[in-house]
Amino acid sequence: MHVEEGSVVAHEPMGSAYRVLTLRLPRVAAQARPGQFVHLRLAMLSDAVLRRPFSIYRVDGDCVSILYKTIGRGTAAMKSIRLGDAMNVLGPLGNGFPLPTADAIALPVLVAGGYGVAPLYFLASRLPRTGLLFAGGATNADILCVECFQALGWDVRLATDDGSLGVRGLVTAPLDAWLGEARREPEFFACGPNGMLRAVGERAVAGGWKGWLSLDRHMGCGVGACLACVQMIRKDGVETLARVCKDGPIFESREVVWEPSEP
Amino acid sequence: MTTPQLGITLAGIRMKNPVMVASGTFGYGPEYADLVDLNRLGAIVVKGISLEPWGGNRTPRLVEVSGGLVNAIGLQNPGVQGFVAKYLPFLRHFDVPVIVNIWGKTAEEYAEVAARLDGTEGIAGLEINISCPNIKAGGSAFGTNLESTARVVGAVRRRTRLPIIPKLAPNVSDIAAFARCCVENGADALSLINSYPAMVIDIESRRPVLANVTGGLSGPAIHPIAVKLVYDAARAVKVPLIAIGGITQAREAIEFMIAGASAVAVGTANFTEPLTALEVVDGITRYLGAHGLASAGELVGTVRL
Structure with missing residues:
Protein backbone atom coordinates (compact mmCIF):
# COMPACT_ATOMS: atom_id res chain seq x y z
CA MET A 1 0.00 0.00 0.00
CA HIS A 2 1.41 3.35 -1.08
CA VAL A 3 0.39 6.94 -1.58
CA GLU A 4 1.75 7.55 -5.05
CA GLU A 5 1.60 10.55 -7.32
CA GLY A 6 1.04 9.38 -10.90
CA SER A 7 0.76 11.13 -14.22
CA VAL A 8 -2.09 10.47 -16.62
CA VAL A 9 -0.80 8.66 -19.71
CA ALA A 10 -4.19 7.88 -21.29
CA HIS A 11 -7.80 8.87 -20.77
CA GLU A 12 -10.09 7.54 -23.45
CA PRO A 13 -13.74 6.71 -23.95
CA MET A 14 -14.76 3.07 -24.04
CA GLY A 15 -18.02 2.84 -25.95
CA SER A 16 -20.54 5.60 -25.37
CA ALA A 17 -20.83 5.69 -21.58
CA TYR A 18 -17.50 4.56 -20.12
CA ARG A 19 -13.93 5.79 -19.93
CA VAL A 20 -10.56 4.22 -19.24
CA GLY A 35 -9.53 -7.82 -7.37
CA GLN A 36 -7.70 -5.02 -5.59
CA PHE A 37 -8.60 -1.37 -5.99
CA VAL A 38 -7.06 2.08 -5.99
CA HIS A 39 -8.38 5.10 -4.08
CA LEU A 40 -8.13 8.26 -6.18
CA ARG A 41 -7.94 11.74 -4.75
CA LEU A 42 -9.89 14.08 -7.00
CA ALA A 43 -8.04 17.39 -6.77
CA MET A 44 -10.41 18.91 -9.33
CA LEU A 45 -13.21 18.52 -6.78
CA SER A 46 -11.72 20.84 -4.17
CA ASP A 47 -14.58 20.43 -1.69
CA ALA A 48 -14.45 16.63 -1.75
CA VAL A 49 -13.05 15.07 1.42
CA LEU A 50 -13.31 11.46 0.32
CA ARG A 51 -11.24 9.64 -2.27
CA ARG A 52 -13.00 7.53 -4.90
CA PRO A 53 -12.37 3.78 -5.10
CA PHE A 54 -11.96 1.99 -8.46
CA SER A 55 -11.19 -1.64 -9.22
CA ILE A 56 -7.94 -2.13 -11.07
CA TYR A 57 -8.80 -2.94 -14.68
CA ARG A 58 -5.34 -3.44 -16.18
CA VAL A 59 -1.72 -3.34 -15.17
CA ASP A 60 0.71 -2.92 -18.07
CA GLY A 61 4.29 -2.46 -16.93
CA ASP A 62 4.40 0.70 -14.80
CA CYS A 63 0.85 1.68 -15.68
CA VAL A 64 -2.43 1.08 -13.89
CA SER A 65 -5.80 1.51 -15.62
CA ILE A 66 -9.28 1.88 -14.23
CA LEU A 67 -12.58 1.68 -16.08
CA TYR A 68 -15.37 4.00 -14.98
CA LYS A 69 -18.83 5.26 -15.78
CA THR A 70 -20.17 8.69 -14.88
CA ILE A 71 -22.55 8.00 -12.02
CA GLY A 72 -21.97 10.80 -9.51
CA ARG A 73 -20.27 14.14 -9.04
CA GLY A 74 -16.87 12.49 -8.61
CA THR A 75 -16.93 10.57 -11.86
CA ALA A 76 -18.51 13.57 -13.60
CA ALA A 77 -15.57 15.73 -12.52
CA MET A 78 -13.14 13.07 -13.71
CA LYS A 79 -14.12 13.77 -17.31
CA SER A 80 -11.92 16.88 -17.13
CA ILE A 81 -8.75 14.84 -16.43
CA ARG A 82 -6.14 15.52 -19.13
CA LEU A 83 -2.99 13.80 -20.31
CA GLY A 84 -0.05 14.71 -18.10
CA ASP A 85 -2.21 15.62 -15.10
CA ALA A 86 -0.81 14.43 -11.77
CA MET A 87 -3.13 12.39 -9.58
CA ASN A 88 -2.66 11.23 -6.01
CA VAL A 89 -3.42 7.53 -5.67
CA LEU A 90 -3.66 5.34 -2.59
CA GLY A 91 -3.23 1.66 -3.34
CA PRO A 92 -3.30 -1.11 -4.11
CA LEU A 93 -6.00 -1.75 -1.50
CA GLY A 94 -8.10 -4.74 -0.49
CA ASN A 95 -7.47 -8.47 -0.52
CA GLY A 96 -7.88 -9.42 -4.18
CA PHE A 97 -9.09 -12.67 -5.73
CA PRO A 98 -7.37 -15.92 -4.82
CA LEU A 99 -5.58 -17.07 -7.96
CA PRO A 100 -6.31 -20.66 -8.97
CA THR A 101 -3.23 -22.65 -9.84
CA ALA A 102 -2.56 -23.97 -13.33
CA ASP A 103 -3.44 -27.50 -12.24
CA ALA A 104 -6.71 -26.57 -10.47
CA ILE A 105 -9.55 -28.87 -11.52
CA ALA A 106 -12.39 -26.31 -11.49
CA LEU A 107 -13.05 -24.19 -14.58
CA PRO A 108 -12.75 -20.43 -13.94
CA VAL A 109 -16.16 -18.88 -14.61
CA LEU A 110 -16.26 -15.09 -14.49
CA VAL A 111 -19.58 -13.29 -14.08
CA ALA A 112 -19.67 -9.56 -14.79
CA GLY A 113 -22.38 -6.93 -14.53
CA GLY A 114 -21.62 -3.73 -16.46
CA TYR A 115 -18.27 -2.20 -15.48
CA GLY A 116 -17.91 -5.03 -12.96
CA VAL A 117 -15.98 -6.59 -15.81
CA ALA A 118 -12.97 -4.40 -14.91
CA PRO A 119 -11.36 -6.50 -12.13
CA LEU A 120 -12.31 -9.69 -13.97
CA TYR A 121 -10.29 -8.65 -16.99
CA PHE A 122 -7.26 -8.03 -14.77
CA LEU A 123 -7.89 -11.48 -13.28
CA ALA A 124 -8.19 -13.15 -16.69
CA SER A 125 -4.96 -11.50 -17.80
CA ARG A 126 -3.13 -13.02 -14.81
CA LEU A 127 -4.66 -16.51 -14.84
CA PRO A 128 -2.51 -19.31 -16.20
CA ARG A 129 -5.56 -20.76 -18.01
CA THR A 130 -8.74 -19.72 -19.77
CA GLY A 131 -12.39 -20.27 -18.93
CA LEU A 132 -15.80 -18.71 -19.44
CA LEU A 133 -16.97 -15.13 -19.10
CA PHE A 134 -20.65 -14.34 -18.62
CA ALA A 135 -21.25 -10.63 -19.04
CA GLY A 136 -24.52 -8.79 -18.57
CA GLY A 137 -25.70 -5.19 -18.84
CA ALA A 138 -28.70 -3.00 -19.50
CA THR A 139 -27.93 -2.56 -23.21
CA ASN A 140 -25.15 -3.44 -25.65
CA ALA A 141 -23.42 -0.20 -24.55
CA ASP A 142 -22.92 -1.77 -21.12
CA ILE A 143 -21.15 -4.87 -22.43
CA LEU A 144 -17.44 -4.08 -22.32
CA CYS A 145 -14.12 -5.70 -23.23
CA VAL A 146 -15.58 -8.72 -25.01
CA GLU A 147 -12.79 -8.68 -27.62
CA CYS A 148 -10.12 -8.42 -24.90
CA PHE A 149 -11.34 -11.63 -23.28
CA GLN A 150 -11.66 -13.38 -26.64
CA ALA A 151 -8.12 -12.33 -27.50
CA LEU A 152 -6.99 -14.13 -24.33
CA GLY A 153 -8.84 -17.22 -25.51
CA TRP A 154 -11.87 -16.96 -23.23
CA ASP A 155 -15.34 -18.21 -24.20
CA VAL A 156 -17.77 -15.28 -23.78
CA ARG A 157 -21.56 -15.50 -23.25
CA LEU A 158 -23.65 -12.33 -23.12
CA ALA A 159 -27.00 -11.06 -21.89
CA THR A 160 -28.68 -7.64 -22.02
CA ASP A 161 -31.88 -6.42 -20.42
CA ASP A 162 -33.15 -5.13 -23.78
CA GLY A 163 -31.83 -7.98 -25.88
CA SER A 164 -29.62 -5.66 -27.93
CA LEU A 165 -26.69 -8.05 -27.47
CA GLY A 166 -26.68 -11.71 -26.47
CA VAL A 167 -29.62 -13.28 -24.67
CA ARG A 168 -32.44 -10.98 -23.53
CA GLY A 169 -32.54 -10.97 -19.76
CA LEU A 170 -30.18 -11.17 -16.81
CA VAL A 171 -26.72 -12.64 -16.97
CA THR A 172 -28.00 -15.56 -14.92
CA ALA A 173 -29.98 -16.73 -17.99
CA PRO A 174 -26.96 -17.82 -20.06
CA LEU A 175 -25.19 -18.85 -16.85
CA ASP A 176 -28.02 -21.21 -15.87
CA ALA A 177 -28.22 -22.57 -19.42
CA TRP A 178 -24.53 -23.43 -19.24
CA LEU A 179 -24.76 -24.88 -15.73
CA GLY A 180 -27.57 -27.16 -16.94
CA GLU A 181 -25.24 -28.92 -19.35
CA ALA A 182 -21.82 -28.21 -17.80
CA ARG A 183 -19.45 -31.12 -17.68
CA ARG A 184 -16.91 -29.36 -15.53
CA GLU A 185 -17.10 -27.99 -12.04
CA PRO A 186 -16.99 -24.16 -12.06
CA GLU A 187 -15.21 -21.77 -9.70
CA PHE A 188 -16.98 -18.41 -9.86
CA PHE A 189 -15.37 -14.97 -9.80
CA ALA A 190 -18.00 -12.25 -9.92
CA CYS A 191 -18.25 -8.48 -9.86
CA GLY A 192 -21.41 -6.47 -10.47
CA PRO A 193 -24.58 -5.27 -8.77
CA ASN A 194 -25.64 -6.85 -5.46
CA GLY A 195 -28.53 -8.75 -7.02
CA MET A 196 -26.19 -10.39 -9.50
CA LEU A 197 -23.61 -11.23 -6.82
CA ARG A 198 -26.26 -12.74 -4.62
CA ALA A 199 -27.59 -14.83 -7.52
CA VAL A 200 -24.10 -16.12 -8.37
CA GLY A 201 -23.43 -16.80 -4.70
CA GLU A 202 -26.65 -18.82 -4.36
CA ARG A 203 -25.64 -20.97 -7.32
CA ALA A 204 -22.17 -21.53 -5.89
CA VAL A 205 -23.56 -22.59 -2.52
CA ALA A 206 -26.24 -24.82 -4.07
CA GLY A 207 -23.72 -26.55 -6.34
CA GLY A 208 -21.02 -26.90 -3.69
CA TRP A 209 -18.61 -24.78 -5.77
CA LYS A 210 -16.37 -21.91 -4.76
CA GLY A 211 -17.72 -18.46 -5.60
CA TRP A 212 -15.63 -15.33 -5.07
CA LEU A 213 -17.72 -12.17 -4.98
CA SER A 214 -16.33 -8.64 -5.29
CA LEU A 215 -18.55 -6.51 -3.08
CA ASP A 216 -19.16 -2.83 -3.65
CA ARG A 217 -20.04 -0.79 -0.58
CA HIS A 218 -19.92 2.93 -0.01
CA MET A 219 -16.37 3.46 1.28
CA GLY A 220 -14.67 6.16 3.31
CA CYS A 221 -10.98 5.75 4.13
CA GLY A 222 -10.30 2.62 2.03
CA VAL A 223 -7.86 1.20 4.59
CA GLY A 224 -10.16 -0.19 7.29
CA ALA A 225 -10.08 2.73 9.71
CA CYS A 226 -13.47 4.43 9.40
CA LEU A 227 -15.75 1.37 9.43
CA ALA A 228 -18.16 2.88 6.88
CA CYS A 229 -18.22 -0.07 4.45
CA VAL A 230 -18.95 -2.94 6.79
CA GLN A 231 -20.59 -6.18 5.67
CA MET A 232 -21.90 -8.96 7.90
CA ILE A 233 -20.02 -12.16 7.20
CA ARG A 234 -20.15 -15.63 8.71
CA LYS A 235 -16.92 -17.45 9.49
CA ASP A 236 -16.83 -20.74 11.36
CA GLY A 237 -20.49 -20.20 12.26
CA VAL A 238 -19.83 -16.81 13.88
CA GLU A 239 -21.26 -13.62 12.38
CA THR A 240 -18.95 -10.62 12.41
CA LEU A 241 -18.72 -7.28 10.66
CA ALA A 242 -16.03 -7.27 8.00
CA ARG A 243 -14.60 -4.17 6.38
CA VAL A 244 -15.21 -4.43 2.63
CA CYS A 245 -12.23 -2.15 1.88
CA LYS A 246 -9.71 -4.03 4.02
CA ASP A 247 -11.00 -7.56 4.71
CA GLY A 248 -12.57 -7.61 1.21
CA PRO A 249 -13.67 -6.55 -1.31
CA ILE A 250 -13.54 -10.24 -2.25
CA PHE A 251 -15.58 -12.61 -0.10
CA GLU A 252 -16.46 -16.25 -0.62
CA SER A 253 -20.18 -16.85 -1.26
CA ARG A 254 -20.70 -18.80 1.96
CA GLU A 255 -19.30 -15.96 4.07
CA VAL A 256 -21.66 -13.25 2.91
CA VAL A 257 -24.73 -12.69 5.08
CA TRP A 258 -27.17 -10.83 2.81
CA GLU A 259 -29.69 -8.55 4.43
CA PRO A 260 -33.32 -9.59 3.87
CA SER A 261 -33.98 -6.38 1.90
CA GLU A 262 -30.98 -6.83 -0.40
CA PRO A 263 -31.07 -6.19 -3.23
CA MET B 1 18.20 30.82 13.96
CA THR B 2 17.47 27.72 16.06
CA THR B 3 14.82 25.19 15.19
CA PRO B 4 11.55 25.94 17.01
CA GLN B 5 10.63 23.56 19.83
CA LEU B 6 7.50 21.63 18.93
CA GLY B 7 7.42 19.34 21.96
CA ILE B 8 4.70 19.93 24.55
CA THR B 9 3.49 18.39 27.78
CA LEU B 10 -0.28 18.30 27.80
CA ALA B 11 -2.05 17.13 30.97
CA GLY B 12 1.18 15.37 31.89
CA ILE B 13 1.43 13.65 28.50
CA ARG B 14 4.72 14.37 26.75
CA MET B 15 4.30 14.80 23.01
CA LYS B 16 6.93 15.40 20.31
CA ASN B 17 4.64 17.91 18.67
CA PRO B 18 1.13 19.27 19.19
CA VAL B 19 -0.44 17.41 16.26
CA MET B 20 -2.54 14.37 17.07
CA VAL B 21 -4.91 12.21 15.03
CA ALA B 22 -8.55 12.31 16.11
CA SER B 23 -10.63 9.45 17.40
CA GLY B 24 -12.60 7.54 14.78
CA THR B 25 -10.48 8.72 11.88
CA PHE B 26 -7.35 6.66 12.44
CA GLY B 27 -8.70 3.30 13.57
CA TYR B 28 -6.50 1.71 16.25
CA GLY B 29 -3.14 2.44 14.64
CA PRO B 30 -2.29 -0.49 12.33
CA GLU B 31 -4.65 0.72 9.59
CA TYR B 32 -2.37 3.62 8.66
CA ALA B 33 0.97 2.30 9.93
CA ASP B 34 2.16 1.34 6.41
CA LEU B 35 1.62 4.91 5.22
CA VAL B 36 2.29 7.14 8.22
CA ASP B 37 5.30 7.02 10.56
CA LEU B 38 3.34 6.77 13.81
CA ASN B 39 6.42 7.85 15.79
CA ARG B 40 6.19 11.29 14.21
CA LEU B 41 2.67 11.98 15.52
CA GLY B 42 2.05 14.03 18.65
CA ALA B 43 -0.37 11.38 19.89
CA ILE B 44 -2.84 8.83 18.55
CA VAL B 45 -6.42 8.97 19.81
CA VAL B 46 -7.90 5.57 19.03
CA LYS B 47 -11.49 4.88 18.05
CA GLY B 48 -14.07 4.90 20.87
CA ILE B 49 -13.99 1.91 23.19
CA SER B 50 -16.89 0.65 25.30
CA LEU B 51 -17.14 -1.98 28.04
CA GLU B 52 -18.47 -4.67 25.70
CA PRO B 53 -18.00 -5.08 21.92
CA TRP B 54 -20.49 -2.96 19.99
CA GLY B 55 -21.71 -3.45 16.40
CA GLY B 56 -22.52 0.15 15.50
CA ASN B 57 -25.22 1.32 13.12
CA ARG B 58 -26.59 -0.17 9.92
CA THR B 59 -25.17 0.95 6.56
CA PRO B 60 -25.06 3.40 4.82
CA ARG B 61 -22.97 4.97 7.55
CA LEU B 62 -21.21 7.73 5.65
CA VAL B 63 -22.04 10.33 3.02
CA GLU B 64 -19.90 13.05 1.53
CA VAL B 65 -21.28 16.59 1.42
CA SER B 66 -19.77 19.84 0.21
CA GLY B 67 -16.70 20.48 2.35
CA GLY B 68 -17.18 17.54 4.63
CA LEU B 69 -18.85 14.28 5.38
CA VAL B 70 -21.73 13.16 7.53
CA ASN B 71 -21.14 9.93 9.41
CA ALA B 72 -23.22 7.68 11.60
CA ILE B 73 -20.82 4.81 12.21
CA GLY B 74 -22.31 4.32 15.66
CA LEU B 75 -19.13 3.63 17.65
CA GLN B 76 -18.53 0.07 16.42
CA ASN B 77 -15.67 -1.30 18.52
CA PRO B 78 -14.18 -4.54 19.90
CA GLY B 79 -14.79 -3.63 23.55
CA VAL B 80 -12.15 -2.79 26.15
CA GLN B 81 -10.87 -6.37 26.45
CA GLY B 82 -10.70 -6.77 22.67
CA PHE B 83 -8.82 -3.50 22.30
CA VAL B 84 -6.26 -4.37 24.97
CA ALA B 85 -5.72 -7.86 23.55
CA LYS B 86 -5.81 -7.11 19.84
CA TYR B 87 -4.47 -3.58 19.33
CA LEU B 88 -2.53 -2.38 22.36
CA PRO B 89 0.40 -4.82 21.86
CA PHE B 90 0.88 -3.37 18.36
CA LEU B 91 0.73 0.22 19.61
CA ARG B 92 3.29 -0.48 22.35
CA HIS B 93 5.93 -0.96 19.64
CA PHE B 94 5.80 2.74 18.86
CA ASP B 95 7.16 5.74 20.69
CA VAL B 96 3.91 7.74 20.57
CA PRO B 97 1.39 8.48 23.33
CA VAL B 98 -1.84 6.52 22.94
CA ILE B 99 -4.99 8.22 24.17
CA VAL B 100 -8.02 5.96 24.37
CA ASN B 101 -11.42 7.44 23.56
CA ILE B 102 -13.98 5.83 25.88
CA TRP B 103 -17.76 5.79 25.94
CA GLY B 104 -20.63 4.06 27.72
CA LYS B 105 -24.40 3.88 27.90
CA THR B 106 -24.32 4.87 31.57
CA ALA B 107 -21.91 6.89 33.72
CA GLU B 108 -21.00 3.63 35.47
CA GLU B 109 -20.03 2.03 32.14
CA TYR B 110 -17.72 4.93 31.31
CA ALA B 111 -16.13 4.61 34.74
CA GLU B 112 -15.72 0.85 34.40
CA VAL B 113 -13.91 1.22 31.05
CA ALA B 114 -11.66 3.84 32.66
CA ALA B 115 -10.93 1.57 35.60
CA ARG B 116 -10.01 -1.34 33.31
CA LEU B 117 -7.58 0.85 31.36
CA ASP B 118 -6.06 2.41 34.47
CA GLY B 119 -2.62 0.95 35.04
CA THR B 120 -2.59 -0.74 31.63
CA GLU B 121 0.84 -0.36 30.07
CA GLY B 122 0.92 1.77 26.95
CA ILE B 123 -1.95 4.13 27.63
CA ALA B 124 -1.16 7.81 28.15
CA GLY B 125 -4.63 9.17 28.77
CA LEU B 126 -8.36 8.85 28.27
CA GLU B 127 -10.58 10.97 26.08
CA ILE B 128 -14.15 10.82 27.34
CA ASN B 129 -16.62 10.78 24.48
CA ILE B 130 -19.66 12.64 25.80
CA SER B 131 -20.48 14.05 22.39
CA CYS B 132 -21.03 11.34 19.75
CA PRO B 133 -24.23 12.34 17.92
CA ASN B 134 -24.87 8.83 16.59
CA ILE B 135 -26.04 6.66 19.43
CA LYS B 136 -29.26 6.96 21.37
CA ALA B 137 -27.89 6.29 24.85
CA GLY B 138 -24.53 7.79 25.82
CA GLY B 139 -22.57 10.18 23.64
CA SER B 140 -24.11 13.59 23.17
CA ALA B 141 -27.06 12.62 25.36
CA PHE B 142 -24.54 13.18 28.17
CA GLY B 143 -22.51 16.00 26.67
CA THR B 144 -25.38 18.39 25.99
CA ASN B 145 -26.60 18.34 29.60
CA LEU B 146 -24.53 19.83 32.42
CA GLU B 147 -25.73 17.44 35.12
CA SER B 148 -24.93 14.30 33.16
CA THR B 149 -21.63 15.79 31.96
CA ALA B 150 -20.68 16.29 35.60
CA ARG B 151 -21.82 12.78 36.48
CA VAL B 152 -19.83 11.06 33.71
CA VAL B 153 -16.63 13.08 34.14
CA GLY B 154 -16.79 12.74 37.95
CA ALA B 155 -17.42 8.98 37.75
CA VAL B 156 -14.45 8.49 35.41
CA ARG B 157 -12.23 10.71 37.59
CA ARG B 158 -12.88 8.55 40.64
CA ARG B 159 -11.81 5.36 38.83
CA THR B 160 -8.56 6.35 37.09
CA ARG B 161 -5.30 8.13 37.69
CA LEU B 162 -4.77 8.63 33.96
CA PRO B 163 -5.20 12.13 32.54
CA ILE B 164 -8.84 12.52 31.48
CA ILE B 165 -9.90 14.63 28.53
CA PRO B 166 -13.65 15.08 27.96
CA LYS B 167 -14.53 15.64 24.29
CA LEU B 168 -17.12 18.37 24.08
CA ALA B 169 -20.20 18.56 21.88
CA PRO B 170 -20.45 21.63 19.62
CA ASN B 171 -24.24 21.81 19.75
CA VAL B 172 -24.63 23.53 23.11
CA SER B 173 -25.69 27.11 23.75
CA ASP B 174 -22.83 27.88 26.17
CA ILE B 175 -19.60 25.93 25.61
CA ALA B 176 -17.93 27.82 28.49
CA ALA B 177 -20.36 26.28 30.98
CA PHE B 178 -19.59 22.76 29.76
CA ALA B 179 -15.85 23.44 29.77
CA ARG B 180 -16.00 24.70 33.37
CA CYS B 181 -18.24 21.80 34.41
CA CYS B 182 -15.69 19.29 33.09
CA VAL B 183 -12.78 21.00 34.83
CA GLU B 184 -14.68 21.24 38.13
CA ASN B 185 -15.24 17.49 37.94
CA GLY B 186 -11.61 16.64 37.40
CA ALA B 187 -10.82 17.04 33.69
CA ASP B 188 -7.11 17.54 32.97
CA ALA B 189 -7.67 18.85 29.44
CA LEU B 190 -10.52 19.22 26.95
CA SER B 191 -11.00 18.08 23.36
CA LEU B 192 -13.31 20.07 21.09
CA ILE B 193 -15.21 19.70 18.89
CA ASN B 194 -16.98 16.48 18.00
CA SER B 195 -18.95 16.33 14.73
CA TYR B 196 -22.02 18.56 14.41
CA PRO B 197 -25.46 16.86 14.25
CA ALA B 198 -26.55 16.80 10.61
CA MET B 199 -28.85 15.13 8.09
CA VAL B 200 -28.81 14.41 4.36
CA ILE B 201 -31.96 13.51 2.39
CA ASP B 202 -32.06 11.91 -1.07
CA ILE B 203 -34.50 14.09 -3.00
CA GLU B 204 -35.60 11.33 -5.39
CA SER B 205 -36.49 8.72 -2.78
CA ARG B 206 -37.14 11.41 -0.11
CA ARG B 207 -35.41 9.12 2.33
CA PRO B 208 -32.50 9.92 4.64
CA VAL B 209 -29.23 8.83 3.04
CA LEU B 210 -27.88 7.43 6.30
CA ALA B 211 -29.51 4.32 7.77
CA ASN B 212 -29.32 6.05 11.16
CA VAL B 213 -31.38 8.94 9.66
CA THR B 214 -29.06 11.56 11.16
CA GLY B 215 -25.31 11.74 11.64
CA GLY B 216 -22.46 14.09 12.49
CA LEU B 217 -20.87 16.59 10.11
CA SER B 218 -17.08 16.79 10.08
CA GLY B 219 -14.44 18.23 7.78
CA PRO B 220 -13.56 21.73 6.54
CA ALA B 221 -17.22 22.81 6.76
CA ILE B 222 -17.12 22.86 10.57
CA HIS B 223 -13.71 24.49 10.99
CA PRO B 224 -14.86 28.08 11.68
CA ILE B 225 -17.47 26.77 14.13
CA ALA B 226 -14.72 24.91 15.97
CA VAL B 227 -12.44 27.97 16.05
CA LYS B 228 -15.18 29.99 17.71
CA LEU B 229 -15.88 27.30 20.31
CA VAL B 230 -12.16 26.85 21.08
CA TYR B 231 -11.86 30.61 21.48
CA ASP B 232 -14.84 30.64 23.88
CA ALA B 233 -13.60 27.64 25.88
CA ALA B 234 -10.07 29.04 26.16
CA ARG B 235 -11.41 32.13 27.89
CA ALA B 236 -13.44 30.01 30.34
CA VAL B 237 -10.88 27.49 31.60
CA LYS B 238 -7.15 27.21 32.22
CA VAL B 239 -6.66 23.51 31.30
CA PRO B 240 -5.10 22.83 27.89
CA LEU B 241 -7.39 22.44 24.89
CA ILE B 242 -7.08 20.01 22.00
CA ALA B 243 -8.77 21.55 18.98
CA ILE B 244 -10.47 19.37 16.38
CA GLY B 245 -12.50 20.35 13.34
CA GLY B 246 -11.65 20.59 9.67
CA ILE B 247 -7.87 20.73 9.74
CA THR B 248 -6.53 19.99 6.25
CA GLN B 249 -3.26 21.91 6.45
CA ALA B 250 -1.07 23.76 8.95
CA ARG B 251 -2.99 27.01 8.50
CA GLU B 252 -6.09 25.71 10.30
CA ALA B 253 -4.01 24.14 13.07
CA ILE B 254 -2.16 27.43 13.64
CA GLU B 255 -5.50 29.26 13.68
CA PHE B 256 -6.72 26.92 16.45
CA MET B 257 -3.56 27.54 18.48
CA ILE B 258 -3.91 31.28 18.14
CA ALA B 259 -7.52 30.88 19.33
CA GLY B 260 -6.26 29.14 22.46
CA ALA B 261 -5.60 25.45 21.72
CA SER B 262 -2.40 23.87 23.05
CA ALA B 263 -2.69 20.97 20.62
CA VAL B 264 -4.77 19.96 17.63
CA ALA B 265 -6.07 16.73 16.14
CA VAL B 266 -6.48 15.95 12.46
CA GLY B 267 -9.67 14.02 11.73
CA THR B 268 -11.54 13.73 8.44
CA ALA B 269 -8.47 14.83 6.46
CA ASN B 270 -6.81 11.51 7.34
CA PHE B 271 -9.25 9.95 4.86
CA THR B 272 -8.42 12.48 2.14
CA GLU B 273 -4.67 12.41 2.65
CA PRO B 274 -3.21 10.05 5.27
CA LEU B 275 -0.06 12.18 5.53
CA THR B 276 -1.97 15.33 6.56
CA ALA B 277 -0.91 15.25 10.23
CA LEU B 278 2.78 15.02 9.31
CA GLU B 279 2.39 17.84 6.79
CA VAL B 280 0.76 19.93 9.53
CA VAL B 281 3.74 19.28 11.82
CA ASP B 282 6.12 20.50 9.11
CA GLY B 283 3.91 23.51 8.38
CA ILE B 284 3.77 24.58 12.03
CA THR B 285 7.56 24.29 12.25
CA ARG B 286 7.96 26.54 9.21
CA TYR B 287 5.44 29.05 10.57
CA LEU B 288 7.13 29.27 13.98
CA GLY B 289 10.50 29.78 12.31
CA ALA B 290 9.18 32.41 9.91
CA HIS B 291 7.56 34.33 12.78
CA GLY B 292 10.53 34.15 15.12
CA LEU B 293 8.78 31.99 17.70
CA ALA B 294 10.92 29.63 19.77
CA SER B 295 8.17 27.13 20.64
CA ALA B 296 4.64 26.07 19.76
CA GLY B 297 3.53 27.23 23.20
CA GLU B 298 4.37 30.84 22.35
CA LEU B 299 1.55 30.82 19.82
CA VAL B 300 -1.22 29.55 22.09
CA GLY B 301 -3.98 32.04 22.85
CA THR B 302 -2.30 34.96 21.09
CA VAL B 303 -5.34 36.15 19.16
CA ARG B 304 -5.27 39.95 18.87
CA LEU B 305 -8.63 41.59 19.40
Missing part, protein backbone atom coordinates in the same frame (compact mmCIF):
# COMPACT_ATOMS: atom_id res chain seq x y z
CA LEU A 21 -8.04 6.21 -17.20
CA THR A 22 -4.41 5.10 -17.21
CA LEU A 23 -1.80 6.41 -14.78
CA ARG A 24 1.92 5.76 -14.50
CA LEU A 25 2.22 4.33 -10.98
CA PRO A 26 5.28 2.08 -10.73
CA ARG A 27 4.92 1.27 -7.03
CA VAL A 28 1.20 0.52 -7.18
CA ALA A 29 1.62 -1.45 -10.42
CA ALA A 30 4.35 -3.62 -8.91
CA GLN A 31 2.13 -4.70 -6.00
CA ALA A 32 -1.31 -4.85 -7.61
CA ARG A 33 -3.23 -8.13 -7.65
CA PRO A 34 -6.51 -8.85 -9.45
